[in-house]
Amino acid sequence: MAEQREFMTAPDEFGRFGDFGGRFVPEALMPACLELEEAFQDAWADPDFLAEYEGVLSEFAGRPTPVTFLQRLSESLGLRIYAKREDLAHTGSHKINNVVGQTLLTARMGKSRVIAETGAGQHGVATATAAARMGLECTVFMGEVDTKRQELNVFRMELLGATVVPVTSGSRTLKDAVNEALREWVSCVDTTHYCLGSVMGPHPFPWMVREMQSIIGREAARQLRDLRVGVPDYVVACVGGGSNAAGIFAGFANTGARLIGVEAAGGAAISHGTPGVLHGMRSHIIQDEFGQIEEAHSISAGLDYPGIGPEHAYLSAIGRATYVSVGDEPIIGALRTLSELEGIIPALESAHAVAWLIREAGREIPHGSSVLLNLSGRGDKDVAQVLSILRGAS
Amino acid sequence: MAEQREFMTAPDEFGRFGDFGGRFVPEALMPACLELEEAFQDAWADPDFLAEYEGVLSEFAGRPTPVTFLQRLSESLGLRIYAKREDLAHTGSHKINNVVGQTLLTARMGKSRVIAETGAGQHGVATATAAARMGLECTVFMGEVDTKRQELNVFRMELLGATVVPVTSGSRTLKDAVNEALREWVSCVDTTHYCLGSVMGPHPFPWMVREMQSIIGREAARQLRDLRVGVPDYVVACVGGGSNAAGIFAGFANTGARLIGVEAAGGAAISHGTPGVLHGMRSHIIQDEFGQIEEAHSISAGLDYPGIGPEHAYLSAIGRATYVSVGDEPIIGALRTLSELEGIIPALESAHAVAWLIREAGREIPHGSSVLLNLSGRGDKDVAQVLSILRGAS
């Protein structure tokens, strides 16, 4: 099967997808990256490990998540829209898929602790969750600005037994949390695994995280077959670092489906960025004329990242996937539309994909098209923010 | 199969379980109750309806929910504990099972609107969700005190297109919301279904809601068979109105499992109440010496109800199930224990069942026993409250 796949195969031996990817890290971390690559390759080829990974996902994390036909939204847009319901996964988003895999790998490598970066807190909560279940120590780095904006998520992590470290360097947001996690990793790499939250960072992370998220796409492909939809015309996902998109794209990369990644306009690394090197990878990055990294700005914290996973940069470069962007303005409206028509309050991140559908139905997307929409997460975490935005607006 | 079952069969023609249940409603509502009984009986015997109900639960609401072996909690308590994960159902608790069934039935009866009562908001959010999906109008009655305590849940319902009516009568909490919903129902019974949230109220609600929740128990029984656990020694669930308990008990009523309902001490209708008539049913009720209903008081809004479903009163009376109570004190500790050991933050309601297990492991519950714990909901809704309690305490 691997032989037949043309797209989304493993990267080359340097972890490159075409010109993107690689491993741009301090020498102190190189051995850990190499060890991880080997451990991952070994585990991923081990049926026992795969069985355990899939077992935990189904017995603990609630997989498979359903595919829901969105009848009322479909009618209103003149499309046939199927939603992959990552909002129903444990902790409320697709992030759990990745952390279940990485924490199992951590134990397999004989390490007793994980660290993670988090923006709004979704990946931090997911990591703290999986670490709790596995009895691993867990430290989460979170920009100080974000710890204040997302106080409840900080507390959720603490309830789960994790230590949350507010990051006071740089812009005090997600990208600085990644820096700080990398700094910490340098000092404890023997005992500690860095559980990165998206398809970014140095090799093997972009590949490993994509593989661990590809269960989304594999499930969805099977579910659409069972629903007799077959291959959809479009597969649409929001893109922050790009893990939920990579996960669902992986199930359709070698079909005729058009793959669409929806970036937040304020963090649109492909639409507005240029090639650069950040956080261990060569990819598209939002940077100024001097190569200084710019802060991303999006209504949704999970898309507030100035980079994008290198495989997406590659898929864009070769034309296999298309990346579009949506500004903040239509996001709340999209969230409301999905809530009112379908009884699903999406995460603000996922609402970007919905907003693009609403904008392009009958334009970019011909009426009658079938669409697989990745609902990467639930909106409960965002309700307070939406309320304050709507109050502020009125 | 119905012939072999001794426990948890249908009530008698008056909707009575032994001495409990019945139909104590104003004459204006009797025809609606009778119509509903007939419609439910008809639908529940119709394979097409059942298929639709089960289809929506699996394609929209995320069923089956998994059974998770709680390894670390088990080790620390000397038990073998399996959790039925209703926290993973759409909207975050078992409440969705019931509302999916009732909204389908609403449409089948040709009604275009649902009303519901809610305490903390879980049932209200679930009802608003199912109504949105079905394109039904939805009005939710919520005690004014609760609308203030649970502002975000009010907003979630509004996002889902529901109208939330703050109830200013009586104690302005859940029981008054039920009264108000009943009052409203009197005036619109032609077009409107009252989507009651637990196994309470007049016949056929206690029976119908139990049937609609019994999918929990049927799934769990099958899952425990698949896990080769078979019939557990104990089945433990928290009890507010009693729907999650009834749902899981239903799967084990005719086995040797001991059924344990855990009430909140401040709303312990069986432990501290006496037979009475409220909200259309004869059951155990917390009332004063003059027959005035008392307010319940619990740390968890979902258990803050002075009554209990009549079938539970019956199961208690005949000794088939045992009802115990737990005060507020150990609840936060139980929530933390489950969070830290298993990576699952339970709802405060569900934490009552956990607290009882922690208290009785090695005492009431012999070491080595197998336990099926119904995790009726997730704790995200409660995190702010827990934080403020812990802050207040420190």
Next chain:
Amino acid sequence: MKSLETHLRAQRAAGVKSLVPYFMAGLTPDWVQHVHAAVAGGASAVEIGLPFSDPMIDGVVIQEAGLRSLASGTTFDTTCSALGDQELAVPLVAMTYYNIFHHYGLRASARRLQDAGISGTIVPDLSVEEAEPWREACHDGDVSTVFLVAPSTPPERVIRIVAMSEGFVYASARMAVTGQAETVGDAPDVVARVRDACDLPVLAGIGIATPALAHEAAQSADGVIVGTALVRRILDGASPLDTERAVAEFRRALA
């Protein structure tokens, strides 16, 4: 035949429309005076509300009256004691929710009512299906159990309800809780359906807020029940004399 029915049949036979005002027991210290005033104003019988914490068929006015009354310590016993001392020329009918009697004990309640000179009950949450134990408790004495027929009640149920109802049949004028309305609603229709099924006196209630509406309702019904309109006045500070005048006005409209 129990005394309530005898009394109301006699009124009908005399060509007099029955007027049954409602008062919340214990609402004000002088509440019993309001009852006397109503009789003076021309009441045919008086409905006495026994307050209950969860009055599910009552609108906001009677809810508020009930809570105030409860707050001042009113119980079934205090109400019966207060009434037992009175000499009243008309029957009294207790209106409450079933839990009050259920909790007090059905036989004990029936006895207590009778001892207090109360000759009927209206228990809106006691459906005919559930009423047997209560009817039995009242069987030997002179306490009648009045049932309601609602606009939604289908013909078969009307037959069943009127067969159980004692004293009179309460024709609910609308699908609504107690309160003040601007029309007689479905009263004529409900009354007609009850008449088709029995010969008992039929009184219309729920929302009969003005003498004009009482007049209109009494075109078909044998009388009316007036609750919220009077209770509202007492909540606003009406004296027994005010009540007497208000009842008298209703009486005139029924003449």
Next chain:
Amino acid sequence: MKSLETHLRAQRAAGVKSLVPYFMAGLTPDWVQHVHAAVAGGASAVEIGLPFSDPMIDGVVIQEAGLRSLASGTTFDTTCSALGDQELAVPLVAMTYYNIFHHYGLRASARRLQDAGISGTIVPDLSVEEAEPWREACHDGDVSTVFLVAPSTPPERVIRIVAMSEGFVYASARMAVTGQAETVGDAPDVVARVRDACDLPVLAGIGIATPALAHEAAQSADGVIVGTALVRRILDGASPLDTERAVAEFRRALA
């Protein structure tokens, strides 16, 4: 052989331990004076930090220095311009993150460095696996690319790294980001492993915060790199004269 290596080998041959202080370009208006002062104090070469927004291997002191410098408008170009005008008796080595050169263009960067009289670079996030394009860009000129060996580097990698490193090998004294430490950490061990693999000068850095630690590290290494300890002083207001004295103290300790 490029000039950086020639220079350091000459020091070693002369029995002089190399002392390489680090300064953040643009940190203060008089930052270039600090460089001169360091030379006056006895520096063997000077490491010039080009500030980057996301300095992932730097501790808080150098992070803060970088942010301050960026805030005052420092760029690769302004730094090179400022240095290009100077006559300095020792080699300059630029320390920065790869994106700065990547963004500027690799060949353009190499040329710009050389034009500014900078004869080496330390790019900590440029692994040997990724370094070929940069090495090639520097191939024709006199800019050396220095690589680090870390305590975690296994023997095979040490061989590979020293084979690529030009000028000297940077022996990282510990698994940590830049900062001030209280011991020489793994420096002796890392230095020994580098020596086993090559004959290049080996300088120890990361956490060498005091003259005493410098002395100790130089027992095995051919010299030391001192960053945070000096930058901390400048953040606190040290003048070029202060810097000269501080560097001189390190120099004395190495004597």
